[in-house]
Amino acid sequence: MSAILAVCEQRDGTLRKVSHEVVTGAHRLGGTVEAILCAAGSVAGADQLGKFGADKVVTLTNAGFAKYNPEGAAQAIAERVKAGGYTAVVFTASATGKDLAPRVAAKLGVGLVADCTDIAAEGGTIVATRPVYAGKALLKIKVATKPAVLSLRPNVFTPVERPKPGTAETVAVNVAAARVVVREIKAAEAGALDVAEAQIVISGGRGLKEPANFKVLEELARAFGGQAAVGASRAVVDAGWRAHADQVGQTGKTVSPTLYIAVGISGAIQHLAGMRTSKVIVAINKDKDAPIFKVADYGVVGDLFEVVPRLTEEIKKLHG
Amino acid sequence: MNIAVCIKRVPDSETRVKIASNGKSLDEAGVKFVLNPYDEFAVEEALQRKEKAGAGEVAVFCLGPAAAQETIRTALAMGADRGVLLQTDAVPVDGFVTAQALAAELKSGGWDLILFGKMAIDDYNQQVGPMVAELLGLPCVTAVAHLDIDGQKGVAEREIEGGIEVVEFPVPAVITADKGLNEPRYPALKGIMAAKKKPLELKPVQLGAGAIEVVALTPPPERKEGKIVGEGPGAVAELVRLLREEAKVL
Numbered sequence: 001m002s003a004i005l006a007v008c009e010q011r012d013g014t015l016r017k018v019s020h021e022v023v024t025g026a027h028r029l030g031g032t033v034e035a036i037l038c039a040a041g042s043v044a045g046a047d048q049l050g051k052f053g054a055d056k057v058v059t060l061t062n063a064g065f066a067k068y069n070p071e072g073a074a075q076a077i078a079e080r081v082k083a084g085g086y087t088a089v090v091f092t093a094s095a096t097g098k099d100l101a102p103r104v105a106a107k108l109g110v111g112l113v114a115d116c117t118d119i120a121a122e123g124g125t126i127v128a129t130r131p132v133y134a135g136k137a138l139l140k141i142k143v144a145t146k147p148a149v150l151s152l153r154p155n156v157f158t159p160v161e162r163p164k165p166g167t168a169e170t171v172a173v174n175v176a177a178a179r180v181v182v183r184e185i186k187a188a189e190a191g192a193l194d195v196a197e198a199q200i201v202i203s204g205g206r207g208l209k210e211p212a213n214f215k216v217l218e219e220l221a222r223a224f225g226g227q228a229a230v231g232a233s234r235a236v237v238d239a240g241w242r243a244h245a246d247q248v249g250q251t252g253k254t255v256s257p258t259l260y261i262a263v264g265i266s267g268a269i270q271h272l273a274g275m276r277t278s279k280v281i282v283a284i285n286k287d288k289d290a291p292i293f294k295v296a297d298y299g300v301v302g303d304l305f306e307v308v309p310r311l312t313e314e315i316k317k318l319h320g
Numbered sequence: 321m322n323i324a325v326c327i328k329r330v331p332d333s334e335t336r337v338k339i340a341s342n343g344k345s346l347d348e349a350g351v352k353f354v355l356n357p358y359d360e361f362a363v364e365e366a367l368q369r370k371e372k373a374g375a376g377e378v379a380v381f382c383l384g385p386a387a388a389q390e391t392i393r394t395a396l397a398m399g400a401d402r403g404v405l406l407q408t409d410a411v412p413v414d415g416f417v418t419a420q421a422l423a424a425e426l427k428s429g430g431w432d433l434i435l436f437g438k439m440a441i442d443d444y445n446q447q448v449g450p451m452v453a454e455l456l457g458l459p460c461v462t463a464v465a466h467l468d469i470d471g472q473k474g475v476a477e478r479e480i481e482g483g484i485e486v487v488e489f490p491v492p493a494v495i496t497a498d499k500g501l502n503e504p505r506y507p508a509l510k511g512i513m514a515a516k517k518k519p520l521e522l523k524p525v526q527l528g529a530g531a532i533e534v535v536a537l538t539p540p541p542e543r544k545e546g547k548i549v550g551e552g553p554g555a556v557a558e559l560v561r562l563l564r565e566e567a568k569v570l
Binding site: 068070071074094095096098099101102103105106107109110111112113114115127130131132133134135136137138139140141142143144145146179180181182183184185186187188192193194196197237243244245247249250251252254258259268269270276277279280281282288293294295296297298299300301302303306307309310311314315318 | 331333334335336337339346357358413414415416417419441442443444445446447448449450451453454455459460461462463465475477478479480481482483484485486487488489490498499500530531532533534535536537538539540543544546547548549550551552553555556557559560562563564567569570
């Protein structure tokens with residue numbers, strides 16, 4: 001029976017929720033799932049991983065793992081993989097996973113299959129699907145590397161509860177002195193969500209007319225009670241209205257939220273590429289012929305400065 | 321300061337993707353190829369660092385087909401000093417194979433910095449930079465949006481969910497560039513003319529097969545036809561009803 005290693009994430013000693021997705025995704029490959037964490041001590045929430053089907057939760061501890069330690073984590077995970085005979089190692093394609101997974105893959109001497117939206121074991125072979133050209137096409141690949149090293153796109157592998165009486169263990173590990181050291185994390189505005197991880201993304205484009213007007217989108221985001229992030233089109237990021245981190249599209253982030261609301265965005269092909277895998281798309285635009293309406297499930301034609309505040313009121317009523 | 325920049329030739333972001341008749345790759349007919357946008361930040365960073373140091377060399381390395389010479393010329397026109405094309409028929413699907421070829425080429429260069437874009441906008445593999453670092457035993461920071469280097473010590477900032485990670489590292493190092501690191505310059509006519517005379521070395525490479533095989537390249541599933549709910553703020557109540565009752569996302 002094959003064993004899959006699911007590399008989970010913690011920050012400040014608390015499990016990151018995306019870990020539930022990693023364990024859920026790892027299950028699709030069959031076999032037993034061992035969830036692994038690198039931390040300085042015990043991780044709050046790690047005991048929840050059994051609920052999502054982890055047969056075993058292993059915390060690799062080292063005093064140097066309080067903050068993300070790319071070199072130490074890569075070494076500890078690669079050594080565990082080499083010793084354990086896993087058929088696959090599954091990461092999340094979060095900011096940290098994108099940094100860590102290639103390091104581990106290189107230490108194992110294999111390629112990484114990054115940012116998968118589907119993975120399966122078909123007749124003993126691991127098959128993965130991943131968006132390329134920012135989602136304008138899907139690449140299906142057969143992964144014959146030993147082990148297979150995969151990372152999963154956040155928000156795609158909806159966590160499934162399948163409780164197991166999983167076991168937990170803590171293993172102290174030694175790693176080489178770190179050269180690359182995370183000195184501090186400057187927190188973004190309190191409660192700000194990343195567009196790549198938010199369940200709801202509200203993006204604005206040139207139709208907002210000027211940077212200050214993004215406050216109408218921020219108010220709508222707040223009405224969703226902390227589940228929504230504000231994104232932006234390339235045009236307004238290039239104009240310096242919004243931070244690069246908020247850009248959705250081929251040269252920004254590819255997002256798959258439950259609900260994507262495009263406001264004053266015409267829908268350039270490179271933007272559509274970045275959000276077309278959203279579960280439900282709403283477009284609000286004054287031009288009824290805007291290409292965004294071609295991919296939107298629901299469209300409202302009209303002046304966003306009238307439509308969005310009304311929507312904010314309605315959402316407040318629901319959450320009030 | 322001697323800096324190597326690894327670049328890639330990719331289809332322009334406005335490309336409409338058509339699948340080739342083999343069902344496994346992009347139909348390149350009529351496709352405009354460009355220097356990968358994230359690599360522009362890497363090239364620009366290298367040029368600024370060299371200018372600031374007042375001495376050194378910026379060399380660009382590209383693994384790709386003969387046509388990628390044009391991509392290298394773009395970087396030379398921006399101001400890089402010389403280029404090397406590791407010539408191959410096709411760029412491997414397996415990022416580790418690419419990393420091995422680049423690492424072998426860069427190994428004996430004595431580089432102060434090796435720069436990459438954080439990813440290529442075609443295959444989204446996002447792995448070759450850190451893999452080259454591993455193969456060369458160099459420290460690496462990925463997706464860097466702000467970079468300070470003072471002597472042998474560097475400080476980089478990279479975006480993570482809900483914040484910015486401030487990372488310290490020693491030089492020499494491998495850095496991958498994110499958008500925001502700088503504003504890439506456009507090649508001026510003078511630069512374009514000068515680029516034609518700059519050295520561009522062609523080195524055929526034999527690549528391993530790798531263990532990652534393409535089964536199929538397919539268009540994404542079509543989204544089902546949507547509907548216009550209505551016009552103006554009067555349509556909002558119906559929109560919210562549909563989101564709740566039909567789409568069930570509220």
